[in-house]
Amino acid sequence: MAGILFDELIFGPVHSRRLGISLGIxxxxxxxxxxxxxxxYCECGWTDNSATKIVLPKRTDFKRLLSEKLxxxxxxxxxxxxxxFAGNGEPTTHPEFAGIIEDTLEAxxxxxxxxxxxxxxxxxxxxxxxxxDALVKVDKNIQKLDAGTEIMFQRINQPLGNLTLEKIVxxxxxxxxxxxxxxxxxxxxxxxxxxxxxxxxxxxxxxxxINIIQPAEVMLYSIERExxxxxxxKIARKELELIARQVxxxxxxxxxxx
Ligand code: SF4
Numbered sequence: 001m002a003g004i005l006f007d008e009l010i011f012g013p014v015h016s017r018r019l020g021i022s023l024g025i026x027x028x029x030x031x032x033x034x035x036x037x038x039x040x041y042c043e044c045g046w047t048d049n050s051a052t053k054i055v056l057p058k059r060t061d062f063k064r065l066l067s068e069k070l071x072x073x074x075x076x077x078x079x080x081x082x083x084x085f086a087g088n089g090e091p092t093t094h095p096e097f098a099g100i101i102e103d104t105l106e107a108x109x110x111x112x113x114x115x116x117x118x119x120x121x122x123x124x125x126x127x128x129x130x131x132x133d134a135l136v137k138v139d140k141n142i143q144k145l146d147a148g149t150e151i152m153f154q155r156i157n158q159p160l161g162n163l164t165l166e167k168i169v170x171x172x173x174x175x176x177x178x179x180x181x182x183x184x185x186x187x188x189x190x191x192x193x194x195x196x197x198x199x200x201x202x203x204x205x206x207x208x209x210i211n212i213i214q215p216a217e218v219m220l221y222s223i224e225r226e227x228x229x230x231x232x233x234k235i236a237r238k239e240l241e242l243i244a245r246q247v248x249x250x251x252x253x254x255x256x257x258x
Contacts, residue, residue, distance in 0.1 A: 004225075010062075010065055019116070021081045021082070023112075025084065033045060036090055036093065041227040047160070059100050062103065070112045083112065090122050091119060092126075092135075097131060121135075122143070136177060138178070143180070145182075146183055147202065147206065148206030149201075150166070179216055187233040219257060222240060222257075240256045244256050
C-alpha cells in the first residue's frame, strides 16, 4: 500500500472526525514522506527517507500562501474550525517550525479567528526548547503515545535511529501545560511480529505513563483508512470506551473517536 501523500503545502479544508472543518498544513516535502517514525498504520505509507535532496517549504512562501488561503475562506461555509499541522511526516522536524507557528497565529487572528491552531506530532522533537516554546502557544498541542512498553513502541511506531519510549516520555514530561495525548489502538501483524496495544498488560503500562504525564486530555481513536501493514484490525468503539473509562478514573479527560 503506497499511502496517500499530500501534494500541497496547504490542503483542504477537509472534514476531520476530531477537529471539524480542518485546513491542513504539510511542512514536509510534497512528493515524499519524511518522518523519524515508521508507524504500521501511517496513512502516508511506509517511511522512506532515502531521497538525497529533501526540499522543505520556506517560511516566507508559507506565510503568503496561508494568508491568501485564509482570506479566500473568510466568511464562507468553509471557514476552518482548525488549522492543523500534519501532512507527509513529522511537522516539528521543519527547521523553521517555531517561526511558522508565529506566522500562523498572526494570520489566524486576522482571517480565521475561530480556528484552533492544532499540531499533530509524535513527541520526538520536544527536547528542543524552540519547539516546546512554539507548542505552548498553539490552541491544541496533540502528541502521540501509542504504547506503554518499549517492545510495543518499537513494533507499532518503528522509530528510526535510537529513539526509545523512555525518551519520548521524557520529552512529554517537559511539556507542563497545554498537552493532549493521542493514542491509536490497534491489533495486527507486521513482518512476522504481532502488535497489540489493547492487551491488559499493555493498557496497564500505558495507563501508568498517562498517570505520570497527566495531560489535559487523552484522545483515543482507531484506524480510519487503509494501513501500510496489511490486515490491521480496527478496534470497536465499545472497547475504546472501556479504555477511556480507565483514563477518566485517573482524573484525566478522555475522548473517544472512531
Ligand atoms: S509519526 Fe505520523 S507521519 Fe510519522 S510515520 Fe507515524 S503516523 Fe506517519
